[in-house]
Amino acid sequence: MLIELNHIQRLYRSDEVETTALHDIELGIGSGEFVAIMGPSGCGKSTLLNILGTIDRPTHGAYIFGEQDLTKLNEAALAAFRRENLGYVFQSFNLIDELTIEENIELALIYRNMPKSERRERVAQAMDRVSIGHRARHYPSQLSGGQQQRAAIARAIVGQPRLILADEPTGNLDTENGAQVMDILQGLNDEGATIIMVTHSPSHADLAKRRVDMLDGQIVVSVRNAI
Amino acid sequence: MNVSMIVAAFLRQMRRHRLYTVINVIGLALGLATCVTLGLIVRYEFSYDQWIPDADNIYRLGEVEMIGGRPSERSQAPFALFDPLKAAFPGISHMTRARPAAVTVITASDVLSVDATFVDPDFLQTLPYPLLYGDARTALSRPGQIILSEEKARAYFHTTDAVGQKLTVDHDGHKTDLLVTGVLRALPANTTLQPEMLIPLDSPMLGSEVFTQWGMVGGYLFLHVDNPSEARGIQAGMAGFIAAHTPEEVRKAGALRDLRLRALPSLHFLDGEIGDSTASRNAVLALGLIGLLALLSAVINTVNLSTARGLLRAREVAMRKTLGASRRDLVVQFLGEAILLAGCAAVPALALVEVALPAINALGGWGATVSYPLVLSGMLTLIVLVGVLAGAYPAVWLSAYDPARVLAGSRMPNMGRMGSRLRLMLVIVQFSFAIGLSVSALVVLRQSAFVRDLDRGFQRNGLLFTPVIDDVGTPSARVALMDEFRRVRGVTAVSDFYSMPGGNGFSTTDYFAPVGAPEQHAYMQWQDTGRDYFALFGLRLLAGRMFDDVHGEDDRLHESAEHSVVIDESGARALGFVTPQAALGQVFRKEHGRSTIFRVVGVVNDVRLGSARDAVRPSVYFHTGQPVRFMSAGVRFEGRSEREVEGDLRTIWHRMAPDVAFRPLRATDLLSEDYRDDEKHGQLLAMGAGVAIFIALMGMYALSSFTVARRMFEVGIRKTLGATTGRVLGLLMGQFLRPVLGAGVIGCVLAWMAMRSWLSGFDARIALSPAYFVGVVVTAALVAALTVLFQTLRVARAEPARALRAE
Structure with a gap:
């Protein structure tokens, strides 16, 4: 098992209100899986994805990745973990406006202290993989939404991560561009990448190998899709 | 878009973004206050002597001489020029010499030392200072008259109308009752020459060597012409005048290179002798520049913060445009807000100016005042200028937002990059x-x-001077006074001497050449020294011996064909001797005048009595067994406080010279100038x-x-x-x-x-x-x-x- 979530709980506290975003989540994901998480807005999908991506911490419970309990790691160790193991794709692409597409993708490698020549080579490969190489020197604002999301996928895969997390990757795209992005994700999964994707689209969820439905901070259904 | 809407939008912005408002207002207030305060100082500095009628046609003549191989312009000139100049240039309508000198004023209750100015009868025609009482045409026409400043008249006679009163003045040992013939109106602080008393030159003074010798600088020469073209003509003819009238050896030695006419209003910015009240034009302009740059810095803050906050206001701009505002409306709004912001800063800025100006005046010795009509009109101009400068770019940039894109939620990265580059x-x-x-x-x-x-080559601590002791009495009386000083506990050396540190007192230079090498011109400072001079200043002997009583030929007052001199290292070099030892026993003489031979018996280290700006002048030291004219006395002490020693010296002085003011000076104070x-x-x-x-x-x-x-x-x-x-x-x-x-x-x-x-x-x-x-x-x-x-x-x-x- 690549990932094990044991009794994960996430509370948000403000001065007067305590909100439970995740309630006693138990989930195991094997290596090479493609899991789609679905559910209505506010059910805790993105919170779960953030915890899986270690950019948010659970209030209670254990998050085991491989052999390691990530809830025990400090901030610096988590940063190192993310560098080496994770790739992200966001609904709103989250590219940095001031950097070119090439520089945005390279950013994922910069924190690995990789030599520049190797970085450039890997960036070029990643851009080719999502057919965005001709836009390398453009800024995000000069690209269409579909192109920006392909660039974001290139950034997610350039570090050859063990896990790709995609938060509504097609949410801001039209049908055609959404289909292209799903093709790429499926292709990556076929090549062995483990992918966890939050989506509102049942048809895109059906393209995953497994589907997890959430409601009110809990997992209510976890089924394997027929291939 | 009307004014009330702009004000309402501005007030809302101020309330919502307090940090932004506070930082902008503080920054702009500081910038405006710095700019206005320094602007007032600059205006004050440039207003010197402008109040004097016909100031642009009044000139001071200064000599240019070669010092240390470079031309150096002095504020004073040899008085030997006076008569030849008047004769050579009929375009000079009025001309006067002005020789500053300390005199002793003796009143019924006190003996005071005062800085007087000895002048020609044409003084008030040349420099038309207003008289409160007296007739400018006759007040200086005869020896025995005196014009007092308003302050001095009040101090001595308890009234400003002192005309007709008698004042006892002692100068050079001559006690005279002078008739007050005029009282000067109090002169504005921005006046270069501020005489406390004007005394007509008398015959004994005019006959002294300071007035007749080319090597001696007597004081200031002022002249008045009818129009600027006359002055240009005089300046153009100066080279010919020097060639025709100056002694050959003076020209050869480069001692009088040129004579420069300087208009009165420009004198304040000329480098003068140490102690002259002059300012550096560059330093004043630098102050003005600092004021402008401080304001610019505050404007930069406003521009930076406006553009940085641009994104926060994008939605507001988009909504205004959607609701029908034109781009012009928005430009007017943002410019209006920037001007209002500058206006808000102007109030604390004015308060800051009021607080800062007296402190800055005290620091710099200025007399600038806040003239409200001027400051308010200036401030208003600055508010609009600052508002436009600070508001223009943000106004143009913010008003260019595309409302559809902003409301659709997409950012404007290109504008952002441009803005961040500008901010950078x-x-x-x-x-x-x-x-x-x-x-x-x-x-x-x-x-x-x-x-x-x-390191000026002498010990400055533990050194007190009493300048020009001529008034004490005969040379024997002066020697007796110094002998009494020597008996004071803690005093280690007492001597009389000619040139004081810091360029105060008198300075005489002359032209010398080694016997047998007349081509080796040496322009050297002449220093008469009494007993113990070298011990007084703590000079180091590099070769030979100091003066002493054993060698009679040391005393230049003894009639002799040969006198001993001590020179300094620079003097040895100027005379062509490679080392101090090589100079020992060598002889030289003055290039003109008497043919006395001077034999070098000692060489001492160089001493820098003058400014650090000027090269050290080669010096030749003469020994005088008794004090000659214009010599000052110096006292070195150790082991006691300066106050105690000064107290003892004062007691002795009052006992031995009751009619003469005791005016002690510290070497450290003189050098501080x-x-x-x-x-x-x-x-x-x-x-x-x-x-x-x-x-x-x-x-x-x-x-x-x-x-x-x-x-x-x-x-x-x-x-x-x-x-x-x-x-x-x-x-x-x-x-x-x-x-x-x-x-x-x-x-x-x-x-x-x-x-x-x-x-x-x-x-x-x-x-x-x-x-x-x-x-x-x-x-x-x-x-x-x-x-x-x-x-x-x-x-x-x-x-x-x-x-x-x-x-």
């Missing part, structure tokens, strides 16, 4: 100025300290640098609070991709420190150029060490880092999920 550039300008100013202040203050502590102005300028530069840095840091703090918050999203992405807090912190800090370091390079280059030029005006100067530049840049970077550290750290430590939610 402006921050570089701000810090370049602040760093350049700081380096300059540091160098000026270091140089002032260097001049203060400069050499660096006081520079120290003052250094302090003003440092204050300017402090204001500039404070404004720049305030701007950086506010800018960091906006931009760091704006980069929260980026920080989220970077941390999601594995960046540690340290890396993010480094990235964000780098964003702020890079422009500071870039500005450091620009500021240092500018400061290096300015300071190299300034230091080149000094003969004795510090090296322009890289430590000054590195020190200032590192300090500026550290202070800037501390300024932005807290906010940067807060964002860098944010959890990535929270940071991404911020978007």
Whole structure:
């Protein structure tokens, strides 16, 4: 098992209100899986994805990745973990406006202290993989939404991560561009990448190998899709 | 868009964004106050002598002589020029000599030393100072008259109408009752020559060598012409005049290179003798520049904060446009807001000017006043100017927002990049100025300290002088006085001498040549010395011997064909001797006048009595067994406090010379004139640098609070991709420190150029060490880092999920 979530709980506290975003989540994901998480807005999908991506911490419970309990790691160790193991794709692409597409993708490698020549080579490969190489020197604002999301996928895969997390990757795209992005994700999964994707689209969820439905901070259904 | 809507929008912005408002108002108030205060100082400095009627047709004549191989213009000139000049240039309508000299005023209750000015009868026709009482045509027409300043008249006669009163004045041992024939109206502080008493020159004085010898500088020469073209004609004819009238040896030695006419209003900015009340035009202009740059720095803050906040107002702009506002309406709104902001800053700025001006006046010895009609009209102009400067770019930029894109939620990265480049550039300008100013202040203050502590070749501590003791009485009386001084406990040496440190007292130069080598012209300072002079000043003997009583030929007052002299190292070189030893026993003589031969019996180290700006003059020391005219007395003491020794000296003085004022001077005070102005300028530069840095840091703090918050999203992405807090912190800090370091390079280059030029005006100067530049840049970077550290750290430590939610 690549990932094990044991009794994960996430509370948000403000001065007067305590909100439970995740309630006693138990989930195991094997290596090479493609899991789609679905559910209505506010059910805790993105919170779960953030915890899986270690950019948010659970209030209670254990998050085991491989052999390691990530809830025990400090901030610096988590940063190192993310560098080496994770790739992200966001609904709103989250590219940095001031950097070119090439520089945005390279950013994922910069924190690995990789030599520049190797970085450039890997960036070029990643851009080719999502057919965005001709836009390398453009800024995000000069690209269409579909192109920006392909660039974001290139950034997610350039570090050859063990896990790709995609938060509504097609949410801001039209049908055609959404289909292209799903093709790429499926292709990556076929090549062995483990992918966890939050989506509102049942048809895109059906393209995953497994589907997890959430409601009110809990997992209510976890089924394997027929291939 | 009407005014009330602009005001309403402005007030809403002020309430909502308090940090932005406070920083802008404080910055602009400081900038405006600095600009107005220094503007008033500059105006004051440029107003010198402008009040005098026909000031532009009044000129001072100064001689240009070669000192240390370079031409040096003096404020004074040889009085031997007076009659030949008048004869040669009929265009001179009036002309006067003005010789400053200390006199003793004896009243019923006191004996006082006063600085008098001895002048020709034409003085008030040449320099038309207004008289409160008396007739300008006759008040100085005869010897035995005196004109008093309003202050002195009141002090001596308890009334300003002192005409007809008698005043007992002792000068050079001649006690005379002078008739008060006029009282000068109190002169404005911005007057170059401020006489306390004017006394007509009398025959004994006019017959003295100071008035007849070319090698002697007697004082100031002023002349009045009818129009500027006359002055140009006189200046053009000066070379011919010098060739026709100056003795050949004077011309050959380059001692009188040229004579320059300087218009009265320009005198304030000419380098004069030490002690002359002059200012450096560049230093004054630098003050004006500092004021303008401080204001510019505050304007930069406003522009930077407006553009940085642009995104926050994007939605407002979009909504206004959607609701029908034209681009012009928006430009008017934003310009109006900027002008209102400057207006808000003007109120505290005026209060700051009122508080700061007296302090700045006290520091610089200025008399600038806040003239409200002028200051208010100036402030109003500045408010509009600052408003337009600060508001123009944000107004044009903000009003260009595309409402559809803004309301659709997409950002405007191109505008953002342009804005951030502009901000970067402006921050570089701000810090370049602040760093350049700081380096300059540091160098000026270091140089002032260097001049203060400069090894002048003599011991300055424990040294008291009483200038020009002629009034004490006969030479024997003066010797007796000095003998009494020697008996004071703690006194180790007493001597009389001619030239005082700091350029005070008298200075005589002459032309000498070794016997057998007449082509070796040596232009040397003549120093008459009494017994123990070398011990008094603590000079080191490099070869030979000092003067003593055993060798009768040492005393130049003894009739003899040969006299012993001691020269200094520079003197030995000027006479063509390679080493001090080589000069021993050598003989030389004056190039003109008597044919007395001088034999070198000793060589001492060089002494710098004059300014650190001028090269050390070669000196020749003569020994006089008794005090001659214009000699001062000096006392060296140790083991007792200065006050105790001075008290004892005063008691002796009052016993032995009851009719003469005792006026002790400290060597350290006399020398302080050499660096006081520079120290003052250094302090003003440092204050300017402090204001500039404070404004720049305030701007950086506010800018960091906006931009760091704006980069929260980026920080989220970077941390999601594995960046540690340290890396993010480094990235964000780098964003702020890079422009500071870039500005450091620009500021240092500018400061290096300015300071190299300034230091080149000094003969004795510090090296322009890289430590000054590195020190200032590192300090500026550290202070800037501390300024932005807290906010940067807060964002860098944010959890990535929270940071991404911020978007």
